[in-house]
Amino acid sequence: MDSDGLVEFERHRPRLFALAYRMLGSAAEAEDAVQETYLRWDATDRAEIRSAEAWLTTILVNLCRTWLDSARARRETYVGPWLPEPVRTGHGELGPLESAEQRELVSMAMLTMLERLTPAERAVFVLREAFGYAHREIADMLDLSVANSQQLYRRATRHVRQERPRFDATPDHVRALFEKFLGAAQSGDVAALESMFTADIVSTADGGGKFTAARRPVVGAGRVAHYIHGLVTRLLPGFPDVSIDFDEVNGGPAVVFRTAGAVLMIATIDVVGDRISALRMVLNPDKLAFFARAEQASTGGSAA
Known part of the structure; x- marks a missing residue:
């Protein structure tokens, strides 16, 4: 890869890892998803890409959606309860966590709860809640209609709200x-x-x-x-x-x-x-x- 392409990808790497981890609940799998995204970035004609952030996010989140299907099958045969892979966050490893809401979204409780969502519900919920994407942007990334994105978000939010842990403790x-x-x-x-x-x-x-x-x-x-x-x-x-x-x-x-x-x-x-x-x-x-x-x-x- 040319140096400009590598520099551009590295600029987005932390955000891509943070997104992949929230999608997969596994740091090791998140690293693999980021690496696969890099390989596709390296192989594409980047002159035709209007927004590197949108292109990389689209590739990554759809990879994670596909991987979640196979991950669910693996977890059905997992020995004992399955918990997310713990990640240190004291130095911005998953992006800024300056509010209780931001900390909640990467908590072990929340990531465990997100396992109950479908891959599409999880993708919409994470993109909307954790990264603030508009439904039009999410719809473009996931090849959905805006109405479908909104519906998936409402469904995911309803599932999460039913068992959402209380984070009133400092x-x-x-x-x-x-x-x-x-x-x-x-x-x-x-x-x-x-x-x-x-x-x-x-x-x-x-x-x-x-x-x-x-x-x-x-x-x-x-x-x-x-x-x-x-x-x-x-x-x-x-x-x-x-x-x-x-x-x-x-x-x-x-x-x-x-x-x-x-x-x-x-x-x-x-x-x-x-x-x-x-x-x-x-x-x-x-x-x-x-x-x-x-x-x-x-x-x-x-x-x-």
């Missing part, structure tokens, strides 16, 4: 509650854990069959409290050098568990008032690889 409040939760978990205080949960709390662990984790979500304050106690009892003796740190992941506070420098687990919570309403734990090492690489790159480290 990041500082979430972190403080997370710290209290960790203290109770490490001390083995099951009663304290239970008192911190909503009655209908749901704990979801994604081990992908590669790390021992509950194969189904655990529901209810008492059950989750005992489950967390058992998990900590099993986990910590097996990894005596575990370190626990906070980081910003998917727009909110998350806890990163490491052993011997390697990422072992990333956990996030949803908060309602002063209680935890959901706990999500990613333990599948395949889903932690992108996070680890990004972390190493930001600190100037190298992969082991």
Whole structure:
């Protein structure tokens, strides 16, 4: 590729990755989608392209729509619950997240919810909500009528609104509650854990069959409290050098568990008032690889 074409593509790369990740819920697949878009950009006659942003966005979002169909089939055979791949967001990795609404759109809760939409609904919702495209632009990108784009958006919004998590807690409040939760978990205080949960709390662990984790979500304050106690009892003796740190992941506070420098687990919570309403734990090492690489790159480290 000529240098001008490469420079132009690189200018759009961060936005393309942010879009692909919101569409796919997988950082690794988002990287692949961006690379495939680059290959098509390299192979086309760019003299005929009036807007690089529109052309690249159109190619990328339609690639993601196609990939979502095959991804859905793969996830039907996935071992245990499927959760999105966690991404660090403290340095603009997914674009500006300056408002609660922007953070909500990349949260683990929202990305999990978007899995229930059709590929077309998800594309319209992401383009409209996260990137502010007008329905005329979306219709052109997705080869739809404006009326169809509006209909898909209304349908997607209705699905999301039915189960949309409440994001009334500030990041500082979430972190403080997370710290209290960790203290109770490490001390083995099951009663304290239970008192911190909503009655209908749901704990979801994604081990992908590669790390021992509950194969189904655990529901209810008492059950989750005992489950967390058992998990900590099993986990910590097996990894005596575990370190626990906070980081910003998917727009909110998350806890990163490491052993011997390697990422072992990333956990996030949803908060309602002063209680935890959901706990999500990613333990599948395949889903932690992108996070680890990004972390190493930001600190100037190298992969082991």
